[in-house]
Amino acid sequence: MANIAHTVHVGLGDRAYDILIGDRLLDDAGALLAERFPGRRYGIITDDNVAKAQLPRLLASLDAAGLQHSEIVLPAGESTKSWDLLGQAVEGILAARLERGDLIIALGGGVIGDLAGFASAIARRGMGFVQMPTSLLAQVDSSVGGKTGINSPHGKNLIGAFHQPKLVLADLSTLDTLSPRQFASGYAEVVKYGLIDDEAFFFWLEENQAEIFAGGPARGEAIARCCAHKARVVLEDETELGVRALLNLGHTFGHALEKDTGYSDRLLHGEGVAVGMVLAHGFSARQGLAPSQDTGRIVAHLKKAGLPTTLAEVPGTLGSTEALMAAIAQDKKVSRGALTFILTRGIGRAFIEKNVDPKAVSSFLDDMRG
Amino acid sequence: MANIAHTVHVGLGDRAYDILIGDRLLDDAGALLAERFPGRRYGIITDDNVAKAQLPRLLASLDAAGLQHSEIVLPAGESTKSWDLLGQAVEGILAARLERGDLIIALGGGVIGDLAGFASAIARRGMGFVQMPTSLLAQVDSSVGGKTGINSPHGKNLIGAFHQPKLVLADLSTLDTLSPRQFASGYAEVVKYGLIDDEAFFFWLEENQAEIFAGGPARGEAIARCCAHKARVVLEDETELGVRALLNLGHTFGHALEKDTGYSDRLLHGEGVAVGMVLAHGFSARQGLAPSQDTGRIVAHLKKAGLPTTLAEVPGTLGSTEALMAAIAQDKKVSRGALTFILTRGIGRAFIEKNVDPKAVSSFLDDMRG
Ligand SMILES: NC(=O)c1ccc[n+]([C@@H]2O[C@H](COP(=O)([O-])OP(=O)(O)OC[C@H]3O[C@@H](n4cnc5c(N)ncnc54)[C@H](O)[C@@H]3O)[C@@H](O)[C@H]2O)c1
Ligand SMILES: NC(=O)c1ccc[n+]([C@@H]2O[C@H](COP(=O)([O-])OP(=O)(O)OC[C@H]3O[C@@H](n4cnc5c(N)ncnc54)[C@H](O)[C@@H]3O)[C@@H](O)[C@H]2O)c1
Ligand SMILES: [Zn+2]
Ligand SMILES: [Zn+2]
Numbered sequence: 213m214a215n216i217a218h219t220v221h222v223g224l225g226d227r228a229y230d231i232l233i234g235d236r237l238l239d240d241a242g243a244l245l246a247e248r249f250p251g252r253r254y255g256i257i258t259d260d261n262v263a264k265a266q267l268p269r270l271l272a273s274l275d276a277a278g279l280q281h282s283e284i285v286l287p288a289g290e291s292t293k294s295w296d297l298l299g300q301a302v303e304g305i306l307a308a309r310l311e312r313g314d315l316i317i318a319l320g321g322g323v324i325g326d327l328a329g330f331a332s333a334i335a336r337r338g339m340g341f342v343q344m345p346t347s348l349l350a351q352v353d354s355s356v357g358g359k360t361g362i363n364s365p366h367g368k369n370l371i372g373a374f375h376q377p378k379l380v381l382a383d384l385s386t387l388d389t390l391s392p393r394q395f396a397s398g399y400a401e402v403v404k405y406g407l408i409d410d411e412a413f414f415f416w417l418e419e420n421q422a423e424i425f426a427g428g429p430a431r432g433e434a435i436a437r438c439c440a441h442k443a444r445v446v447l448e449d450e451t452e453l454g455v456r457a458l459l460n461l462g463h464t465f466g467h468a469l470e471k472d473t474g475y476s477d478r479l480l481h482g483e484g485v486a487v488g489m490v491l492a493h494g495f496s497a498r499q500g501l502a503p504s505q506d507t508g509r510i511v512a513h514l515k516k517a518g519l520p521t522t523l524a525e526v527p528g529t530l531g532s533t534e535a536l537m538a539a540i541a542q543d544k545k546v547s548r549g550a551l552t553f554i555l556t557r558g559i560g561r562a563f564i565e566k567n568v569d570p571k572a573v574s575s576f577l578d579d580m581r582g
Numbered sequence: 583m584a585n586i587a588h589t590v591h592v593g594l595g596d597r598a599y600d601i602l603i604g605d606r607l608l609d610d611a612g613a614l615l616a617e618r619f620p621g622r623r624y625g626i627i628t629d630d631n632v633a634k635a636q637l638p639r640l641l642a643s644l645d646a647a648g649l650q651h652s653e654i655v656l657p658a659g660e661s662t663k664s665w666d667l668l669g670q671a672v673e674g675i676l677a678a679r680l681e682r683g684d685l686i687i688a689l690g691g692g693v694i695g696d697l698a699g700f701a702s703a704i705a706r707r708g709m710g711f712v713q714m715p716t717s718l719l720a721q722v723d724s725s726v727g728g729k730t731g732i733n734s735p736h737g738k739n740l741i742g743a744f745h746q747p748k749l750v751l752a753d754l755s756t757l758d759t760l761s762p763r764q765f766a767s768g769y770a771e772v773v774k775y776g777l778i779d780d781e782a783f784f785f786w787l788e789e790n791q792a793e794i795f796a797g798g799p800a801r802g803e804a805i806a807r808c809c810a811h812k813a814r815v816v817l818e819d820e821t822e823l824g825v826r827a828l829l830n831l832g833h834t835f836g837h838a839l840e841k842d843t844g845y846s847d848r849l850l851h852g853e854g855v856a857v858g859m860v861l862a863h864g865f866s867a868r869q870g871l872a873p874s875q876d877t878g879r880i881v882a883h884l885k886k887a888g889l890p891t892t893l894a895e896v897p898g899t900l901g902s903t904e905a906l907m908a909a910i911a912q913d914k915k916v917s918r919g920a921l922t923f924i925l926t927r928g929i930g931r932a933f934i935e936k937n938v939d940p941k942a943v944s945s946f947l948d949d950m951r952g
Contacts, residue, residue: 295665295669303734303735303736306736306737333743334704335740336740337729337731337741337743337821338821359707361704361707364673364676365673366677367676369707370676370706371672371676371704371705371706371707372704373703373707374708451707
């Protein structure tokens, strides 16, 4: 297939799969699937935005390959990751009489990937599924690694399954219909990989940021490097008993902010992560763990991407520090009451700290709200 | 522990576990758990009948061992295996702030085991759980093997996960508060193991039936032999891609009857299975596959147990043959339109037949409704 620019293999034994990255891959999807998974029928799950922007291309390509399919279109947005819509997705799969050997396609951003992946994990006690991520966030992060799930009133992503896809097909051209704000939000996760343990990648991002935003070849390369990074972490720790938690850099703060803003358009996931990464670096610097110039460099880079970097930039009135701390304590990265945070010794040097003093965090937050 | 009469090991590698069978094991539960799983907290899921009959014993035993616990009591009955009550169970686990290392206890019959097992599979993307089966059906069948799930309007058990328990604790004395009708219903699954591939076990049941119903040592032995049988099948085929389907002997017909009677008290699961096993043998005999005397022997044995063996004995007005056939076609043991049935060449000689002619089944049913 001429359109495949990068292939990343996730070598998880009998659950191994490929991530294919390239331009206009959606137009090849039918042929690619027919070749890799002969004799299946397909259930496509997507949201109404993506249904308008990208679904016709996928349908045309499946039809051209003679593949049978049915579609379930859900409302767009984080609140779709709910019991209600999970039920709709699963019952829709059953109503379409898809069988255990058939495949579900998750066509959309992280919301659809998480929900459709989880629906495939539990429909008929487990069906295969293919990720076709259409947001930058989904292409660099959520479509890889098999974490699937929905949100609970008790917190984000608290319900779900580890269920690896059979294939990830990231079509770069789908990003053309994504809003610039959503693109920037996904870019926060790209930066995250550099900050965790790859300073060289962060340098490279500093040099190639403009091309990545403009859509040159650096964009595909950035996505492939992120996928390779994530694949490596997932191989080491598929079910997040250890190092995989590093991928949560910036997320404990970020989730608290998302919760505070009602998981709404006020603050996108990646925007929360951007502020959260700056806070994690700032807090680490305050503890004398990391050089404070690093925080400055990160802030400068995220600002260029159009991302928020301070609590003051979160639109609307922020909840009290107590409310934020309660959200932090309820986040799943809590074990036996002690706060677990991803802290850092500098760019590319993040680590898991299981004994963070809640008082230090809350007084830091007090100062940061200015 | 003096009370453990039988131990069956399920050697599933890193998911291996023990089934402990014995009298008054619930009173030892706290000590057993404290020894095997130090430092955990417990979330007990049960139904209102079992909460009255058996929960106080478990709580006393956990308290005596100093183990922290919380309880979720759900309504009794098959309709509890629903999205709604699954949501309640999972949100209850999260509300109790149980963490990924803590353990869920399923105290009850197959309904609670299936539901609580599934809730543990998806709460925090997978928590450990312990089966404490209190019905005969659960002790010989549903608590072993890791099939968990709920029902869909599209059919029984169509939503769920394969999630093995960490321990199964079958207390024989809990069966003392089970109704005789429920005991008989569970006995149908006991007979099933003999019919599948163990004629010697069926002989033994013919000889020991009275003692099993009266509660002598043969009861514990029967349960242990069933668990060992099921464990062997699960080892061979954990996710039911092959031989595990044999455990569905009588279930395709049985599920159709359960559906037709609204999953109600009109027909218990095991009662449907009893009629279903007779139908499966009768149909096999009609096809010239099995000797028809075998059907007679099975009918005689099930009758002695107080179980129904004919369609006429299903209380109320049965749906049309067309309606039953539609239910059969919708059962999950359908692949690409062809009917898959567990047929037999005689007692102890069941096999999977993937190409059963729907017309032969429907004309057989027509004759059987007399
Ligand atoms: N499973 C994981 O490992 C993992 C990792 C990170 C994030 N996540 C989850 O991912 C979610 C966020 O993902 P997201 O940012 O992609 O959100 P999203 O799926 O809501 O997509 C963002 C918006 O962009 C729209 N959209 C997506 N692709 C489009 C396209 N090509 N053209 C036009 N519109 C398009 C969507 O309809 C939506 O309105 C969160 O729920 C988060 O928890 C999961
Ligand atoms: N997971 C599997 O592999 C598997 C296998 C077979 C059956 N099943 C499922 O199991 C379910 C049937 O199980 P069941 O027959 O145990 O039904 P059940 O759980 O509804 O129990 C039957 C009744 O007995 C009551 N009860 C249970 N134990 C009691 C006790 N010790 N004292 C007093 N009352 C008690 C219950 O409250 C209920 O009213 C079905 O949903 C079926 O699909 C699952
Ligand atoms: Zn994220
Ligand atoms: Zn059964």
